[in-house]
Amino acid sequence: MPPDLTIDQKIAGDLIANDVSFVTTVPCKQLAGVIAEIDRRPEIRHVPANKEDEGMGLCAGAWMGGQRAAIIMQNTALGVTLNTLATLIQFYRMPLPMLISYRGELREPVACQVEMALHTKALLAQLHIPTYHFHTQADAAELDTILKYSFMCNKPVAVLTDASFWGGYGDQ
Amino acid sequence: MIRSEILREIAPILRDHLVICNIGIPSQELHAIDDQPSNFYMLGTMGLASSIGLGLALAQPKPVIVIDGDGSVLTNLGTLPTIANNPADNYILMIIDNGSYGSTGDQPTYTSGKTSLAGMARAAGCDRVVECSGEETGPVLQEALDSGQMTVIVVRCDSGNAKMPVITLDPVVIRDRFMKAVRA
């Protein structure tokens, strides 16, 4: 990644380079920068969702309409998306890159966030969703390949981005 | 008038358009009445028909008709603000409001009580919301298509289901032929 690119610009750039033109989000504090960056990119239509399973429905429709779609969400929402992942995205065999903030990992200041962090990888493994854990910013070098993989095999993929990846929470 | 009678009446309108059809008996009825590659049958994922349809309408220019149910909209109420704030003039959300969870045995939903889906759609910011009876559905749907404006139609009708076979089409086949119809 060129040193003058922020991590948010790199992520948005990889999405655009892979023809992702439809992105839905439910925010997380750690995702604020990448969501703002997507809003600055005319190549991407950003449709905020009210719930993550709704967002996945939007992505499924956009993809069937010919646009590559992705979702940006927090790991605490994984539970509410399980049925949608199994019965829509996987059953109809659709690609879906999920950029997920991995709250509740090391440096987490909010104890409640840890509860879903404990289940995050187990749930993704149970669904046989290819899962990549970004811990340092160098890990993001693989994002481009991960996106290509999702659209090659028409499967959802999860990219878990933890607090260390995002540079902590300011004071932690 | 029950859902299957409405679907039978509007089938000649539906067959020329991209249709996203709600889970359960609605999809079984539409499939039995007039199966088309341009019909996307939901075999699961209660609630997301309106969201799938909106994504589809935003992504491409052809008109999209969503056949939804009151119970399914109630379980995904967040869809109404998303629809209102991301207007797609090729999008028609037609909610067959039979006041019940028809597919699971006609248990009443709250629209059979005090709740108005048309009122909720308006409060969410949807500009064009039309309520009609089952008998009026055909002309109202045609008018919505002709208007070229995003429309939410709430069809108030009776509860009841026609006995139709389960859809045995493979989901990937449904999706693949649907995508070909999108591109055609």
Ligand SMILES: Cc1ncc(C[n+]2csc(CCOP(=O)(O)OP(=O)(O)O)c2C)c(N)n1
């Ligand atoms: C998450 C989930 N909960 C419950 C069900 C069972 N279910 C399938 S269809 C349906 C009723 C849907 O009602 P409505 O949207 O009003 O459609 P109708 O059959 O009345 O036309 C229910 C409860 C389900 N499939 N998935």
Ligand SMILES: [Mg+2]
């Ligand atoms: Mg109903």
